[in-house]
Amino acid sequence: MSDVQTLQQGRSDGAALAIELRGISKSFGPVQANKDISIQVAKGTIHGIIGENGAGKSTLMSILYGFYKADAGEIFVGGQKTAIPDSQAAIAAGIGMVFQHFKLVENFTVLENVILGAEEGGLLKPSLGKARKLLGQLAKDYEMDVDPDAVIEDLSVGLHQRVEILKALYRQADILILDEPTGVLTPSEADHLFRILKGLRDQGKTIILITHKLREIMDITDTVSVMRRGEMTATVKTRDTSPEQLAELMVGRKVLLRVDKVPATPGKTVLEVENLRVRDAQGVERLKGVSLDIRAGEVLGIAGVAGNGQSELLEVLGGYATGDGVVRLNGQAIDLSGRYSDGRSRRASGIAHVPEDRQREGLIMDYHAWENTGFGYHHDPAYSSGIFMNNRALKQDTIDKMERFDVRPPNPNLQAKSFSGGNQQKIVVAREIERNPDLLLIGQPTRGVDIGAIEFIHKQIVALRDAGKAVLLVSVELDEIMALSDRIAVMFDGQIMGERLPSETNETELGLLMAGVQQGAA
Template identity: 65%
Template sequence: MDTPNENLQRPDVAAGTPLAIELKKINKRFGPVHANKDIDLAVKRGSVHGIVGENGAGKSTLMSILYGFYHADSGEILVNGKHATIHNSSDALHLGIGMVHQHFMLVDNFTVIENVILGAEDSALLRPSVDKARRELQRLADDYGLNVPVDALIEDLSVGQQQRVEILKALYRGADTLILDEPTGVLTPAEADHLFEVLKILRDEGKTIILITHKLREIMAITDMVSVMRQGQMVETLATSSTTPEQLAELMVGRRVLLRVHKEAAHPGDVLLEVNDLVVADDAGTERLKGVSLQVRAGEILGVAGVAGNGQSELLEALAGMRVARSGTIRLNGEDVTAANEDSAAILRRNGLAHVPEDRIRMGLVTNFFEWENAILGYHEKYGSGLMLDVKAAKAEAQRHIEKFDIRPANTDLKTANFSGGNQQKIVLAREMERDPDVLIVGQPTRGVDIGAIEFIHNQIIKMRDAGKAILLVSVELDEIRSLSDRIVVLFDGHIVGQADPATADEGELGLLMAGVKTGDAHTAEAIR
């Protein structure tokens, strides 16, 4: 654990300065990559300041410098108007700067209260620290609406509750400035709405929030100011009230970006994927799919909407041959391919099914492998095996993916762990979409992906549909489901509760279906096929 600088004192607010944080001429290089180029940033105290930019624009690097994970090659940091030297995260915390990371830094088999006091114990005797933390957590819950069961294990909490624990950790340590890196990337819409309410309360209580996100709707909804980064440089800082999503997208990408998907009407053909009365249980033995039936035809996109935890993950895993069904059947191109053993996923790939998993880290990548290795993962038989692997051909394929999908950095020999989340996602998408499958099942295709890449990925999905592929799409982004899908079905508690026409369905109708309430305009499950 980092040891705090004993001489470091939290600076008082300098007379006359309205700024909580000021960065001047920050530069940072990683070998030949100039991640931050003479960055200037001024963040007003008691505001929500958004930072947007494409993946690889340097947003997270800049905030990691502020939080002490990286050291700037040159430049100056001012906190409350006074020069600050930040060697590590402990120094940042002493200066009142906390950070909630995109991937949470929690110990799963510790309780909430144990995670909160970890590294901030008052003495070797834990009881006083626990008692103090319990009182303080109750105060923070009352003040900011951050209610979590403090004696629960982290692994038993929802993702939204785990995020609240991360925020509580920072506030418990006295954070006045809170950095949030892509905070809604793993949240349901309801959890995201609750987070925004918490951030508004924090701001109104005088806290300063720095929000890193690629979701322009969130920028417009919650921020007071927004700074745009592109290719390692700060290109503009604007009052949110004086800008538009279209202007921000253009500043981020350097060209005009279409924020809505434009597609011709679908022309569905033969049924390529058919599911009948599928029953699937999770790892704990609880049934998550309870008799689901659906069809996906060539030349159409079937969107599956629903609040996370209602069976979408189990549906994708069963269709991909990763989870054995308790009952029911899955047919691919008319052939029964219901998972029966550990070879089912490989057999499905060979028979024309490609799978983009919801969780790229846990199921889509081996982050300690090089980019080129991940680019052929699951399809490596095409390039030989063992010592006979045709590395040159594999790298050439990976380089083609990099160029087509604009994966950054453009380095096939870089370990995948060193790519941003959005670029990791593009590695997975390129690998699966470029195999010319008959059927593509895709979970959360644009999770953690920037606005320019979202446009590209959506267009690639539409092109696959227009080429006669059958696509099943699962996404927590209702805008994505509505704009891409030709038909929408809604999962609730393991059942398909209805379907909606994306041309006419609004968020209210879909929201009712996602809550298990059938509406007059939505069709019943019996009308799906």
Template identity: 55%
Template sequence: MSACALELIGISKRFGLVKANQDISLCVPVGTIHGIIGENGAGKSTLMSIIYGFYQADSGEIRIQGQPVTVHDSKQAIALGIGMVHQHFMLVDEFTALENIMLGAEGGALLHEGEQRVRTRLSELSRLYGLEVPLDIPVNQLAVGVQQRIEILKTLYREARILILDEPTGVLTPQEADDLFKILRTLKADGVTILLITHKLREIMAITDQVSVMRQGQMVAHRATTVTSMPELAELMVGRKVRQSVDRYAQPTGRVLMEVRNLTVRDKQGIARVNQVSLKIAAGEIVGIAGVSGNGQTELLQALAGILPFSEGEISFAGQSITPKQPVNAAQMRKLGIAHVPEDRHRMGLVLPFAAYQSSILGYQRVEKYNHGLTLNDPAIRTEYTGRAEQFDIRPRDPFLGSNNFSGGNQQKIVLAREIGADPQLLLVGQPTRGVDIGAIEFIHQHLMDMRNEGKGVLLVSVELDEIMTLSDRILVMCGGVITGEVSREQANEQILGLLMANALDTNDQQGHSA
């Protein structure tokens, strides 16, 4: 085994009564890809933040290339050759890719002179590692996968030789994830040492050399990837055997809950993001919508939830006809019995500075049981939140803790507990397990299946084909804003769905197909 590029010896970190990291030791050999896995809240991100200088350990030692170092802040980490790509990108949306990469490393008072040097160096790095990006386009106009390349280029421009990636594929399509892995293999071949923080065990098995497992703030196992397996790693992560299936009891009743006919949603420029889509959702049924992100799924969910207006078509639900001339807003949709779990929990599902119990009623704050006349009934809200936190295993249980202080998986549970707890007849759910660990995925999947088994309807949007195939009774595929086909649960496989996602399969279930 090569010498340690990064070594941790007895690292501990406490936040109040919470022991985030306890006596953690780790050796990451030079020029390897080392996976760090664990449930949400296991302490992975805290540990990486200590390495990168965001936090200082209460005790323990960090060594780089065998030399003890003290990392007071991220600037010092960068000087030591450590780079970090965060789960939520640290980019200025209005800046171009070039401006984001230069930010903080302008190279002198005369920006145009520094800019030319940066362009030259980025050209070299792009050729070397396959990291081509359009340098002069604002990043908010670029795909998520391209934004991630910009983040990696930022670290390499600052001469990082140890690269930390925190949940790097959480917001990527499968194709973008494949491109990322090609880049990581190229970096590894050039001697760059990579720490990959992820909950996706398939990715661990596909890309890493070694993997370390964290549970409840402790490092509980180290394995060479070639001698372990996904079931073993899953059990090490959660401390018990993880079920690979969900309980599917009843059959769909056939009673239609919602029917959508020829729905068209246009953006501000008049472009049809959803184009003449028709579908039905029955009681006791999960209808999955597969597709590469950005093909109209988000707009479809938001239109059905009453958030986005639609320009053509009709939605029938609970005996009501909803049309462009007779629109219904999100609050009215909730009263009719529709709940919505948005794809982006940070922007649409939570108010991050709010306490957890406050986020737990967003959208339902005018419900009578939550009110004392002109003021909210805080004790009643906290009592209900405490029960839901227990039911949905939200950790920690503290109702006063800010929503932004929960791990991604527990933030998702807060949103799901709120929407499922409202007892809707139909749940619209987008990317329910994005950024969520395997234990929480098992838990969330069973709650969605429980709704189905109780005779409710679920419309599920996910870029995870395994998730779609596991949960759905029927699968619709969207590409370019239209439904390109329908496949039953029994017929579905990755090849068929992949062809439909690319609109490359000749099928009778084409645009406007009535599902």
């Protein structure tokens, strides 16, 4: 650790500081989100802040942007001590923020969104003209092309983000904070974003990048600060560190970043899907004729940017959306829209499902852990007899599962909402995997899950595959798809764009498919 300290020292003596935080603390009720955090961000650098979910990254940035007031500590901007009571003050101090969830008016044009809140005078025309000129300039300087007269709702997510950055630049931000900017982007969109950020840095802007993805940190940051449980554990120069070291700093112990697995030995076909079509409540077709099959002892990964039909695929296979087409499990056709199209029938036929959103679907957040253990399987004779629930059996089973899956704290009488994301996910995964299903549907298995639990959940998925079960994995994390899948299918706009073997493809090719570019056309 001593060399880390010297690095930190060396840097702060050199370049001028854009931002310095000293001794920032913030607690929410009994939870201490930030403990005595000090950080120095040099001017004209890209500074990454990495940490697991709940490590306190977003809280820290919200304090810097004036959303929260720190309980203690001082903020210096450009060497001046600055009070930031609200976001207006942050903007005045030259700080711009691009949120994870964009804050744009959907039915306004790009120009209107850019000037919103920064209009000069009662008439819009002068501001609009100024913004139009600036946008033209920025497009030239940083490849930030965007049609100023396009309406936001017609633009892609990647462009929404570009508009957010433009908004900050229009307000003359010198310091740009981006919170998990690549979560909604395809790999090529992310690359483009990084080019823009590097260009901005070279012009002297300072960029703070919040992320939990190690690869992004390694790719574009100059300096990286690691947070763990509300504390700043280290600040290091990126070129002097490695992903393994950062992971260790984040988690506090050595972490296996790769998934150890033997090659798959696929058996007979378990799931066959032919020409599956699904419409949503508005009548829009979300799945446009999907066909795929999965064999026993095999993980099929579905890659794709969120919102391209993966959720609908899981929902219809899991029994709570209706669809047209043919789905066969072990050769038996499954009812897709009739009387037996529900979660209970699916479970009875041997399909288990870890849904994409555990808080909305997989768990009842107000139920105790033991009540959640039987959720979906509450008709099982082990959990209920006659009209009564067998609460004692449920509690015992929960205690056993908590031990096998290392759920912490191992207390079945806590409500689901009092567990961390990773432990909530373990409760769901334990419930579904221990049914020993023929087919496991698993969506975003590690979203909002800490690294330690990711490792564990990945192992469980591989173990299920090795036990000769079929797994359908949906994830927006390409790394996860690459690491776990035996075959990869890429979805775009409700269709399968193509199938690849992980050993014979790379992220560039998958990224093109995810963006809807067919091979040959690229």
